[in-house]
Amino acid sequence: MTPNRKFATRLIGAFCLTLGISLAASAEPALESNNCVPPIENIRGDAQRGQDLHLENCADCHGYDGRAEVIVMHMDEPPHDQTDVEYMTALNDAFLYLAICSGGEAIGRSLVMPFWGDVLSDQDIRDLVAWVRTFSGT
């Protein structure tokens, strides 16, 4: 190999290394990792935005209106009716946040309720809490 060729090979090698490193760095998840610790206050976000997220991710199990009347999959523990004022009043926003972020098992409920902390942002979950609250007006 001529010295020129050797230099070129090294240059290409260095370039690939740099590219590899920057690709690896940009492969970081776009989502800030959510540790699922419920915010202390003002948990409720934008209910309107929450509605869209709910239709997309939650309505299959909970119904678009939270009544869970249409259960499309077999569930031993079907979701509660989230329009039930007494039931929803007993649950605080931090509990709802945790249920959504960490899933049913984390709150001592059915593991059929998935955890969303790896796909939904903190803001998404706050928006969902706000929307879920509209079902019962609590």
Ligand code: HEC
């Ligand atoms: C695969 C079905 C399924 C999906 C999808 C689902 N859930 Fe659930 N969810 C459940 C079940 C079942 C429970 C009840 C667990 C129990 O009470 O044992 C539950 C419980 C909850 C609770 C706890 C309060 C309550 O109603 O008892 C909240 C809040 C909740 N879900 C919100 C959501 C949101 C928001 C989404 C979408 C991001 C979602 N769920 C998606 C099945 C589901």
